[in-house]
Amino acid sequence: MIAANDIVRAVKVIIPLLSEDDTSVMLVHLPRLKERLTHLSACFSNNVQHSIAVKTNPHxxxxxxxxxxxxGLEAASLEEVRLAQEAGCPGSKIVFDSPVKTRAEITLVSQEPQMLVNVNSIEELARxxxxxxxxxxxxxxxxxxxxAPEMFDVSKNESKFGVAVIERTKIIEAALSYPVSALHMHSGSQMKDLEVQRGALESLxxxxxxxxxxxxxxxxxxDIGGGLPSESMQDETKMKAYGSVVTEVFKKCSFTLxxxxxxxxxxxxxFALSRIEYKLEPNRLFIHLGADFFMRDAYTKPRSFPLSVWNNSGEEYRGEKEAFDLAxxxxxxxxxxxxxxxIDVCVQEGDYLVIDHTGANTYGLWSRHCSRSxxxxxxWDGEKMKKWSHRQTINY
Ligand SMILES: Cc1ncc(COP(=O)(O)O)c(C=O)c1O
Structure with missing residues (x-):
């Protein structure tokens, strides 16, 4: 029996739908997305507003x-604020966090009822x-x-993000002098040490x-930001542990989080599929998704994506495996x-490489390098496959 959150049925359905032009495709697995959101909400108490970062998947x-x-939705640019509004997100659930807001952007968002706008510096408040x-x-x-990995660690002393907590007096004076009613922090992506994060929450x-x-x-x-690495769903998730830390730190407080x-x-x-275009000796496969889709992995340590190989009739290879380089x-x-x-040794030209867990920081980072479409x-809703957007050529 195949579980609802598996990709097997989805892969069997998508392969016959692909045209010659579809050298690669990207997919959203809605049952998994809903399962994760339900778990997220269950890990925190009711007075927590979850605004999901738009940049992670801005489709x-x-x-x-x-x-x-x-x-809700967290926007890192005015363009993302517009995407959030067009998606029907109420202003009270939009967070705007750009570190370089222009004067014109500030004039605009300051008139948006209840939108949470976080300034990056005291100087920005004066605007x-x-x-x-x-x-x-x-x-x-x-x-x-x-x-957090060096590249995503935004909380170092010399970070360009936010006012250092050591500048306590400055922050307090600024909060009292301006119409400020919120404090924000985001310690960095893929944080590992929840006890260090507990300290950060306590200081906020x-x-x-x-x-x-x-x-x-x-x-x-x-606003306590995001920053947990991905993990598979089980009873005792890191998210559950983090939810307990947050509940403990704020147990006697009446803040909205x-x-x-x-x-x-x-x-x-x-997840994503790429046609295997060439199989070259020694054990090298050329595929149609690289640093254009996996931009974040190209400039830091690549994530280890679960891989499988399927033929073009929608059957998975389950034989002997060998080590291949994927170009x-x-x-x-x-x-x-x-x-x-x-990878299965029988893999050949025209088969599909299925790459799982590709839902974050991929589509939104698509690179125009080599102008590939x-x-x-x-x-995939668990039963049916729906096309959400067509293959697009790059416009200059
Ligand atoms: C201000 C802010 N909030 C939230 C996020 C989302 O972080 P993550 O995907 O690690 O949860 C980011 C990521 O860059 C961010 O910069």
């Missing part, structure tokens, strides 16, 4: 799906009018190391208490999806 139909299920419709927050750099909480001691009720919202998860929500809720289609030497990946995107 409009994906955003609509998240909004339909009651989730806001004295009366704002939005909810204004200050991003604080918690100055911790949670074990204590800072809010100190401001409220000077002006009662001034800070009512704490906001989160901004991305990777944890989306990574396992997506992407771009014109630079480093464009390999994997080295020494275990953006593959079509499909959604």
């Amino acid at each position: 409009p139909a994906v955003l609509e799906q998240l909004v339909e299920l009651g989730y 806001f009018p004295q009366k704002v419709q939005c909810t204004l927050g200050i991003r604080v750099n918690p100055q911790v190391h949670t074990g 909480r204590d800072l809010a208490h100190e401001i409220n001691a000077r002006e009662p009720g001034k800070i009512s919202i704490l 906001v989160t901004e998860f991305g990777q944890w929500v989306h990574a396992e809720a997506g 992407g289609p771009l014109c630079f030497a480093g464009d390999y999806l994997a080295h020494g990946a275990l 953006v593959p079509s995107l499909w959604a």
